[in-house]
Amino acid sequence: MKRVITIDGPAGSGKSTVAGKLAKRLAFVHLNSGALYRVIACQADLQGVSLEDEEAVAKLAQQIEFTFVVADNGETRLLVDGRDIASEIATNEAGKKASLVAVLPKVRKILTEVQRRAAQHSSVVVEGRDAGTVVFPDADCKFYLDANVEVRAERRHRELAQAGEAEAEMSREQVLSELQARDHRDETRSISPQKPADDAIIVDTSKLNVEEVVDELIARID
Numbered sequence: 001m002k003r004v005i006t007i008d009g010p011a012g013s014g015k016s017t018v019a020g021k022l023a024k025r026l027a028f029v030h031l032n033s034g035a036l037y038r039v040i041a042c043q044a045d046l047q048g049v050s051l052e053d054e055e056a057v058a059k060l061a062q063q064i065e066f067t068f069v070v071a072d073n074g075e076t077r078l079l080v081d082g083r084d085i086a087s088e089i090a091t092n093e094a095g096k097k098a099s100l101v102a103v104l105p106k107v108r109k110i111l112t113e114v115q116r117r118a119a120q121h122s123s124v125v126v127e128g129r130d131a132g133t134v135v136f137p138d139a140d141c142k143f144y145l146d147a148n149v150e151v152r153a154e155r156r157h158r159e160l161a162q163a164g165e166a167e168a169e170m171s172r173e174q175v176l177s178e179l180q181a182r183d184h185r186d187e188t189r190s191i192s193p194q195k196p197a198d199d200a201i202i203v204d205t206s207k208l209n210v211e212e213v214v215d216e217l218i219a220r221i222d
């Protein structure tokens with residue numbers, strides 16, 4: 001039987017790293033739904049489509065083919081029309097734009113279907129904002145990772161610096177204020193706001209490293 005584990009939580013809570021490692025340990029597919037929103041936002045931008053034009057963004061989203069491929073090392077790669085564009089969507093800018101298209105109900109509907117279809121073929125660890133509340137309300141196990149906003153901003157700042165982008169020039173204060181703005185937009189939107197499912201296990205990752213979080217989740221699943 002196919003299994004579904006959901007991990008929701010705000011930016012910088014450690015979701016992506018933890019979901020990737022957990023999926024690898026369980027030999028499940030890692031479904032990073034934030035990446036799907038980032039892809040739509042980046043493609044819209046590239047094609048000169050306004051991120052507020054719901055019809056046009058939804059039309060574009062409908063035409064993109066997403067494939068999840070588990071590599072020999074157990075890591076999942078997302079292919080967009082056959083191409084791996086992980087590095088193009090990893091920027092702070094892409095995250096900000098993703099948060100804008102994420103308020104469009106038609107886009108959310110399309111990406112919800114993409115996630116549900118992927119879970120028909122494989123057991124999945126899905127990470128996002130509404131995985132446990134909307135996309136997979138009947139998931140086998142639901143987690144919500146959280147951490148205080150300063151810790152999350154510090155992690156984001158470090159990630160950007162490691163990525164070696166121009167964005168690494170952003171000060172900690174800038175990263176913190178952008179994160180707070182993104183939290184606000186994601187938590188207060190009327191459709192599928194970022195929040196824990198009633199039956200989610202909440203894990204505060206502020207004082208834990210990645211391996212400690214993964215071990216905690218495995219223990220809870222067991």
Ligand code: DC
Pocket residue numbers: 011033034035037038095098099102127128129130131182186
């Ligand atoms: O997890 P992330 O930083 O890659 O997500 C980018 C943005 O996409 C985030 O600010 C909110 C949005 N998002 C969403 O609304 N629903 C999801 N399931 C995943 C991401």
